[in-house]
Amino acid sequence: MAQEVADSPEITASTKIPFWYDPTKRAIIYQVVVLGMVGFVAYYLFTNTLANLERQNIATGFGFFSKEASFEIGESPIPYSAADTYGRALLVGALNTIKVAFIGVILTVILGSFIGIARLSKNWLVAKLASLYIEVMQDIPVLLQLVFWYAVFYESFPSPRQALSPIRGVYFSNRGMVFAVLQPHQVYGYMALAFVVGCFAVWTLHRWAKKRQEKTGQIFPVFLVSIAILLVLPLVTWLLGGAPLKMNFPKLVGFNFEGGATLSPEFAALLSGLVLYTAAFVAEIVRAGIQAISRGQVEAAMSLGLRPGKVLRLVILPQALRVIIPPLTSQMLNLTKNSTLALAIGYPDFVSVANTTINQTGQAIEGVGLIMVVYLFFSLSTSALMNWYNKKVALVER
Amino acid sequence: MQEVHQTTVMKPPITRVGVIRWARANLFSSVFNSFLTVVTIYFLWKIVPGLIRWAFIDSSWATTGAQCRAGGGACWSIVTKNVRFIIFGFFPYEWQWRPLLAMIILFSLLIVSRNRRYWKKWLGYLWLIGLFVMGLLLKGGLFGLPSVESTKWSGLPLTLLLSVFGLTAAYPLGVLLALGRQSRMPAIKSLSVVYIETIRGVPLISLLFMSSVMFPLFLPEGITINNILRAQVAIILFTAAYIAEVVRGGLQAISRGQYEAAESLGLNYYQKMRLIILPQALKIVIPPSVGILISAFKDTSLVVIIGLFDLLKTTQATLSDPRWMGFSVEAYIFIALIYFTGCFSMSSYSRRLERELYRGT
Numbered sequence: 168m169a170q171e172v173a174d175s176p177e178i179t180a181s182t183k184i185p186f187w188y189d190p191t192k193r194a195i196i197y198q199v200v201v202l203g204m205v206g207f208v209a210y211y212l213f214t215n216t217l218a219n220l221e222r223q224n225i226a227t228g229f230g231f232f233s234k235e236a237s238f239e240i241g242e243s244p245i246p247y248s249a250a251d252t253y254g255r256a257l258l259v260g261a262l263n264t265i266k267v268a269f270i271g272v273i274l275t276v277i278l279g280s281f282i283g284i285a286r287l288s289k290n291w292l293v294a295k296l297a298s299l300y301i302e303v304m305q306d307i308p309v310l311l312q313l314v315f316w317y318a319v320f321y322e323s324f325p326s327p328r329q330a331l332s333p334i335r336g337v338y339f340s341n342r343g344m345v346f347a348v349l350q351p352h353q354v355y356g357y358m359a360l361a362f363v364v365g366c367f368a369v370w371t372l373h374r375w376a377k378k379r380q381e382k383t384g385q386i387f388p389v390f391l392v393s394i395a396i397l398l399v400l401p402l403v404t405w406l407l408g409g410a411p412l413k414m415n416f417p418k419l420v421g422f423n424f425e426g427g428a429t430l431s432p433e434f435a436a437l438l439s440g441l442v443l444y445t446a447a448f449v450a451e452i453v454r455a456g457i458q459a460i461s462r463g464q465v466e467a468a469m470s471l472g473l474r475p476g477k478v479l480r481l482v483i484l485p486q487a488l489r490v491i492i493p494p495l496t497s498q499m500l501n502l503t504k505n506s507t508l509a510l511a512i513g514y515p516d517f518v519s520v521a522n523t524t525i526n527q528t529g530q531a532i533e534g535v536g537l538i539m540v541v542y543l544f545f546s547l548s549t550s551a552l553m554n555w556y557n558k559k560v561a562l563v564e565r
Numbered sequence: 566m567q568e569v570h571q572t573t574v575m576k577p578p579i580t581r582v583g584v585i586r587w588a589r590a591n592l593f594s595s596v597f598n599s600f601l602t603v604v605t606i607y608f609l610w611k612i613v614p615g616l617i618r619w620a621f622i623d624s625s626w627a628t629t630g631a632q633c634r635a636g637g638g639a640c641w642s643i644v645t646k647n648v649r650f651i652i653f654g655f656f657p658y659e660w661q662w663r664p665l666l667a668m669i670i671l672f673s674l675l676i677v678s679r680n681r682r683y684w685k686k687w688l689g690y691l692w693l694i695g696l697f698v699m700g701l702l703l704k705g706g707l708f709g710l711p712s713v714e715s716t717k718w719s720g721l722p723l724t725l726l727l728s729v730f731g732l733t734a735a736y737p738l739g740v741l742l743a744l745g746r747q748s749r750m751p752a753i754k755s756l757s758v759v760y761i762e763t764i765r766g767v768p769l770i771s772l773l774f775m776s777s778v779m780f781p782l783f784l785p786e787g788i789t790i791n792n793i794l795r796a797q798v799a800i801i802l803f804t805a806a807y808i809a810e811v812v813r814g815g816l817q818a819i820s821r822g823q824y825e826a827a828e829s830l831g832l833n834y835y836q837k838m839r840l841i842i843l844p845q846a847l848k849i850v851i852p853p854s855v856g857i858l859i860s861a862f863k864d865t866s867l868v869v870i871i872g873l874f875d876l877l878k879t880t881q882a883t884l885s886d887p888r889w890m891g892f893s894v895e896a897y898i899f900i901a902l903i904y905f906t907g908c909f910s911m912s913s914y915s916r917r918l919e920r921e922l923y924r925g926t
Contacts, residue, residue: 198750198753201753201756215784215785289593292606297606306907309863310869320889412712518768531779532775542766546766
């Protein structure tokens with residue numbers, strides 16, 4: 168039978184199949200056509216753009232990087248003035264974005280886990296309040312929340328002259344929160360160093376304890392000892408350095424405060440808006456992660472004689488994290504991308520600085536391209552980091 | 566024997582029935598829970614009465630801004646006095662019934678589409694006619710309706726227009742991209758992947774910027790496209806990438822057997838997709854698609870940044886009027902309520918649908 172089919176004249180290679188019936192050749196034709204169309208559109212847009220740029224006398228290229236920016240930026244983690252270059256201005260913007268995204272992600276994870284756990288609480292009141300929070304926050308656009316918080320901070324706090332001062336050295340006004348900070352001193356640098364050394368010591372201790380447990384079965388109280396090391400080392404350094412405690416108190420000079428550290432209303436509004444909004448989504452993710460673990464797992468762990476703390480640390484968390492991490496990553500990216508809405512309330516993030524640059528230089532293509540590349544970089548690096556972590560906690564199939 | 570029948574019917578102990586049982590089980594089941602309940606009730610007691618006082622008892626509902634300032638409570642007058650501007654923006658005052666009618670048509674269509682029994686061909690045609698009528702009502706210029714410049718479209722109708730038309734136009738593009746990503750042809754596959762991943766990696770703002778400042782450079786000399794259409798294109802391009810990922814999930818959920826069965830019937834690619842795969846895949850992805858509609862609805866508020874007068878911007882314009890300055894919280898709460906109503910009804914519908922669909926099959 169098989170012989171017959173192979174020999175039948177229609178299928179032997181000698182008969183010519185028209186090329187449009189050959190799937191491989193047809194695929195090539197399709198791809199050539201699609202690529203040609205895309206190429207043609209790109210070429211058309213490119214030539215139009217060139218003609219337009221020439222007509223409007225707009226410069227091209229990234230030469231503007233080294234030109235003087237001549238605009239001020241409200242807040243900056245590095246020294247910056249209007250006399251600096253566009254390149255530095257954009258760097259300030261990028262650092263501001265990283266600042267808000269970094270702090271935002273940490274706060275979001277903490278608040279989100281808290282609400283997610285509250286949502287599963289056996290306490291009816293707490294569970295209902297948590298689900299109300301999740302429902303309301305998810306259904307209001309984040310931009311609206313940002314402008315809302317900005318209005319609250321800006322309108323309901325008094326001017327600096329009538330600033331509220333709940334405790335000495337802390338002032339709330341519509342210019343933000345001003346608070347006293349420790350005056351810089353050499354010893355603080357050494358304390359940071361001591362902390363790093365402490366971290367290294369903890370890591371070594373952890374490895375040693377694990378080896379010892381594998382060998383002898385004895386358990387070393389790593390957690391308590393680690394905390395002691397991390398606290399005691401910097402504290403001892405501080406005492407040896409003469410225990411400096413001089414504070415830099417803010418003073419009202421003219422219409423605003425001088426000295427101390429300032430938390431601007433823009434930053435506070437952006438941070439609270441992003442955190443409160445994203446935490447609602449994180450809470451749902453955490454809830455789903457915890458619910459994904461079957462009760463049998465907990466019961467099995469308890470019947471092995473593990474204490475509740477160990478059940479959480481060794482059985483529940485490793486499995487829940489596996490479910491939580493991938494959607495959590497996308498929420499972190501969302502938070503970073505939503506931080507671009509800073510533009511609407513005047514926080515100088517990267518997009519806001521790039522926007523000013525575009526308006527001043529007219530180089531829209533470079534500006535928008537830069538925005539896209541920077542956020543793609545943020546996205547790809549965050550997801551690479553989270554993928555690495557995810558691989559670490561992922562199920563090891565044997 | 567007699568004694569057995571004489572047992573008196575005892576009521577269950579009071580701690581085992583009614584409110585007390587419920588409270589014991591749900592609020593005071595352990596020491597920690599009781600502590601939590603007490604703390605929560607204390608905070609609610611501290612916050613809620615003040616809030617109610619501010620929002621309802623001390624509030625003013627139909628006064629001028631100056632009277633509001635004297636009053637002290639919430640100033641809902643900013644909403645009641647400016648509601649037509651907040652909702653319809655710059656649409657000519659005497660023609661504002663037109664966007665109102667368009668919105669009523671949209672809501673009735675949405676309500677009809679909620680029922681799964683009506684998911685037939687005629688509903689699709691009804692939507693097409695509805696969208697056309699809505700566009701006609703906004704644009705005018707036919708049947709004796711005076712034409713209204715699209716620069717005057719603003720407020721809630723603009724928000725709805727951008728999100729509903731955005732999703733409608735993005736869906737076919739998203740399906741194409743999803744199919745492209747599943748394709749075996751390397752050129753088509755890589756084009757789709759690059760497009761989807763790039764768009765999903767950048768914020769919507771950068772696309773809106775592109776539409777507002779870069780797009781004019783792309784066009785040949787003398788041709789201009791108005792702001793709203795450009796923002797609409799940006800929203801479509803953005804939404805399509807997200808739809809593509811959702812549809813890809815649906816395509817992957819269809820078992821290989823379905824593909825193989827379709828091929829063994831001798832169907833070609835288009836027949837296979839149109840008759841076998843897509844009808845099943847698209848049905849699975851309806852709930853997540855509603856999710857995308859919700860985000861599109863929320864995300865359209867971003868067009869504020871490129872200067873379109875959507876719901877948020879008309880509110881901000883009202884707030885910049887010196888007579889009403891300082892009542893942002895009340896005005897924002899009002900539009901937050903509009904957004905919340907829209908998103909909440911969609912998301913609860915999507916959850917219901919999910920339950921029905923997965924129970925049905």
